[in-house]
Amino acid sequence: MRKLKGTVKETAKQKRERKQEFAKMRQQINTIVIPTFAVIFLLICIYVYFKTRPTSMQYA
Structure with missing residues (x-):
């Protein structure tokens, strides 16, 4: 049996x-995906801040 051309x-x-x-799916993007990316971005920013801030130098 032949199939018809085109979509059904x-x-x-x-x-x-x-x-x-x-x-x-659009609702799940707004309620799950965007907050997850926001938390990951915030954690990366905090990590970079603590790794690049100047440390106080103590002289003995």
């Missing part, structure tokens, strides 16, 4: 489900 047209139900999945 999706139904209204499939389109609605796809849009709901896309909206859920």
Whole structure:
């Protein structure tokens, strides 16, 4: 049996489900991914700050 050329047209139900999945993924990006990157960036900044700050010199 031969296959038809082109893509299969999706139904209204499939389109609605796809849009709901896309909206859920966008929400997860805002609630999980961005705060995670912010925390990692903050930890890197704190690490660099403590490694590059001048140390007090004590003379005996």
